[in-house]
Amino acid sequence: MNKQIESAAPWLFVVGLFVFWELACRLLSVPTIILPAPSAIFAAFQRFGGPIATNSFVTLWTTMAGFALSVVFGLILGLVVGWSRTIYRSFYPVMIGFNSIPKVAVVPILVMWFGIGEVPAILTAFLISFFPIVVNVATGLATIEPELEDVLRALGASKLDVMRKVGIPRSMPYFFGSLKVAITLAFVGTVVSETIAANKGIGFLMAQAGSNFQMPLVFAGLIALAIEGIVMYAATAWLEQRMTGWAFRSQGSAAA
Amino acid sequence: MIELKDISLAYAGRTGPVLALDGTSISVGKGEFAAVVGPSGCGKSTLMKLVTGLIKPTSGNVSVDGAPVHGPVKIAGMAFQNANLLPWRTVTENILLPLEIVEPYRSQFRAKKAEYRARVENLLEIVGLQGFGDRFPWELSGGMQQRASLCRSLIHEPKLLMLDEPFAALDAFTREELWCVLRDVWQRLNFTVVLVTHDLREAVFLADTIHVMSARPGRIIETRKVNFARPRDLDVCYEKDFTDTVQVLRHKIAEVRKA
Numbered sequence: 088m089n090k091q092i093e094s095a096a097p098w099l100f101v102v103g104l105f106v107f108w109e110l111a112c113r114l115l116s117v118p119t120i121i122l123p124a125p126s127a128i129f130a131a132f133q134r135f136g137g138p139i140a141t142n143s144f145v146t147l148w149t150t151m152a153g154f155a156l157s158v159v160f161g162l163i164l165g166l167v168v169g170w171s172r173t174i175y176r177s178f179y180p181v182m183i184g185f186n187s188i189p190k191v192a193v194v195p196i197l198v199m200w201f202g203i204g205e206v207p208a209i210l211t212a213f214l215i216s217f218f219p220i221v222v223n224v225a226t227g228l229a230t231i232e233p234e235l236e237d238v239l240r241a242l243g244a245s246k247l248d249v250m251r252k253v254g255i256p257r258s259m260p261y262f263f264g265s266l267k268v269a270i271t272l273a274f275v276g277t278v279v280s281e282t283i284a285a286n287k288g289i290g291f292l293m294a295q296a297g298s299n300f301q302m303p304l305v306f307a308g309l310i311a312l313a314i315e316g317i318v319m320y321a322a323t324a325w326l327e328q329r330m331t332g333w334a335f336r337s338q339g340s341a342a343a
Numbered sequence: 344m345i346e347l348k349d350i351s352l353a354y355a356g357r358t359g360p361v362l363a364l365d366g367t368s369i370s371v372g373k374g375e376f377a378a379v380v381g382p383s384g385c386g387k388s389t390l391m392k393l394v395t396g397l398i399k400p401t402s403g404n405v406s407v408d409g410a411p412v413h414g415p416v417k418i419a420g421m422a423f424q425n426a427n428l429l430p431w432r433t434v435t436e437n438i439l440l441p442l443e444i445v446e447p448y449r450s451q452f453r454a455k456k457a458e459y460r461a462r463v464e465n466l467l468e469i470v471g472l473q474g475f476g477d478r479f480p481w482e483l484s485g486g487m488q489q490r491a492s493l494c495r496s497l498i499h500e501p502k503l504l505m506l507d508e509p510f511a512a513l514d515a516f517t518r519e520e521l522w523c524v525l526r527d528v529w530q531r532l533n534f535t536v537v538l539v540t541h542d543l544r545e546a547v548f549l550a551d552t553i554h555v556m557s558a559r560p561g562r563i564i565e566t567r568k569v570n571f572a573r574p575r576d577l578d579v580c581y582e583k584d585f586t587d588t589v590q591v592l593r594h595k596i597a598e599v600r601k602a
C-alpha cells in the first residue's frame with residue numbers, strides 16, 4: 088500500500104501543481120499574455136499539435152546527434168587525458184578555459200560558418216556537453232589505486248594492460264554517470280542555438296510564438312521541452328543502471 | 344633469493360630529494376620467511392618496490408633469484424593492506440587476473456581457462472574460501488577479501504611473495520586467523536616470503552628472520568633469527584620465549600624512533 092502511494096506520488100504532485108496553477112489563474116484572473124492557464128496551454132497543444140510534434144522531433148534528433156558526438160569525442164579525449172599525468176596536466180588548463188566560455192557566445196560564429204539550420208544546433212549541443220564526459224572518464228582512469236597498479240606492473244603489465252584490465256572498466260561508472268549531465272547540457276545547447284538562430288526546432292517555435300504574443304504556444308513549447316528532457320534523462324539513467332550496476336551494489340558494502 | 348647490497352634510494356620530493364633508504368643491505372634465503380619491521384615512513388614499502396623491480400635504486404645492487412633486477416621481476420606475487428579486488432569481477436575472475444598478464448599463462452589463457460579455474464578452486468580451498476568463487480568482492484568480509492587477495496598473489500605460483508602490511512586493517516581475531524592461513528600456505532607451497540608489518544607478534548609468530556629498520560633514511564639495524572619449532576601453533580604467542588622476543592624488538596623500535 089505504502090509502496091503504491093510512493094510510486095504514485097510524483098504523478099499526484101504534477102497533477103496537483105497543474106490544478107493549483109489553473110485555479111490561481113482563474114481566481115486571480117491572470118491575463119493569458121502574462122501566464123496562460125494549463126487549459127489554455129492544452130488548447131494550444133491541440134491546435135498546434137502538428138508543428139509542436141515536428142519541431143520537437145527536430146530538437147530531439149539534433150540533441151541526440153550532438154550528444155552522440157560528445158560521447159565519441161568525450162570518451163576518446165577522456166582516455167587520452169587520463170592516460171598519463173603529463174597529458175592530464177598539460178590539457179587541463181586549456182580544457183577549463185574552453186569550458187568556461189559561455190557557449191551562447193559561440194552560436195553566432197557557428198552560424199557564420201555553417202549557416203542557419205541544424206548544424207549549429209548540433210555543434211552547440213556537442214560543445215556544451217562533451218566536457219563532463221572527458222573529465223569523468225579521465226578521473227576514472229587517473230584514480231586507479233596505485234597499489235593495484237603495482238601488483239600488475241610487478242608482473243610485467245604494460246600501461247595498455249593496466250588500462251584494459253583496470254582503468255577502462257573502472258572508468259565506466261564515471262562515464263555513464265556523466266551521460267546524465269551531458270544529455271541535459273546537450274539539450275540546453277540545442278535549444279539555445281535554436282532560439283538564437285534557426286528555422287526549425289522547439290527553440291525556434293517558442294521564439295516565433297513569443298514574438299507573436301502567442302503565450303499559450305510558448306508555454307506548450309516549454310512543456311514539450313520538459314517532457315523531452317525528462318525522457319532523455321531517464322533513458323541515460325536507465326542505461327547507467329544497466330551498464331554499471333556493480334558500482335551501485337558495491338557502494339558502502341566493503342565491510343571490514 | 345634476495346640480495347640487496349648497499350642500496351640507497353632518493354625520491355624527488357617537492358622540496359628537494361628525499362633520502363628514503365641509505366646503505367641498506369638485506370639478504371633473504373630461498374624458502375625463507377622474512378619479516379621487516381620498522382617505524383612508519385622508514386622505507387619499508389620502498390624496499391618492497393625495489394625488490395619487485397618497480398623502482399630502481401639510486402645506487403647499489405638488487406638481485407633476485409640469482410639475477411640482477413632491471414625491471415619488473417615477474418616471479419613475485421604482491422598483496423597489500425587493501426585487498427584491492429576489482430568490484431566488477433567475481434572472486435574467481437579477480438584471482439585469475441595475474442594469469443591474464445604474466446607469461447606463459449597469458450598466451451594460453453583462453454585455451455587453458457578450465458585448468459586455471461580449477462587452480463583457483465584449489466587455492467580457495469587452501470585459504471578457506473571454498474564455494475565463494477562466484478561471489479563478488481563486496482559480498483565478502485574484509486578478512487575474506489584479504490584471503491582472496493592472497494590467492495591472487497599466489498595464482499601464478501610465484502617463487503617470491505611480497506606482503507606489505509597485509510593484515511593491518513583487520514580486527515584482532517581475523518588477523519590471527521589469517522596468520523594461520525599464511526603459515527599453512529607457506530608450508531604447503533614453499534615459496535620465499537617478505538612480510539612488512541607493524542605488528543611485532545605477527546612477525547615473531549610467522550617469520551624465520553626479522554629485520555629491524557631504522558627511521559628514515561632506512562637501513563637494517565638488526566637481524567634476528569626466530570627459532571620456534573614449526574609448525575607453530577597460536578599458543579606459542581603466550582610462551583615466555585615468545586613474549587621476551589617481542590619485548591626485545593619493541594625496545595629496539597622505541598630506540599630507533601627516538602634517535
Ligand SMILES: Nc1ncnc2c1ncn2[C@@H]1O[C@H](COP(=O)(O)OP(=O)(O)O)[C@@H](O)[C@H]1O
Pocket residue numbers: 354355356361362363382383384385386387388389390559
Ligand atoms: N613517490 C614518493 N615521492 C616522494 N617521497 C616518497 C615517495 N614514496 C615514499 N616517499 C617517502 O619515502 C619515505 C619512505 O616511504 P615508504 O617506503 O612508503 O615508508 P613505509 O612503507 O616504511 O612507511 C617516506 O618518508 C615517504 O614520505
Ligand SMILES: [Mg+2]
Pocket residue numbers: 387388507
Ligand atoms: Mg608502507
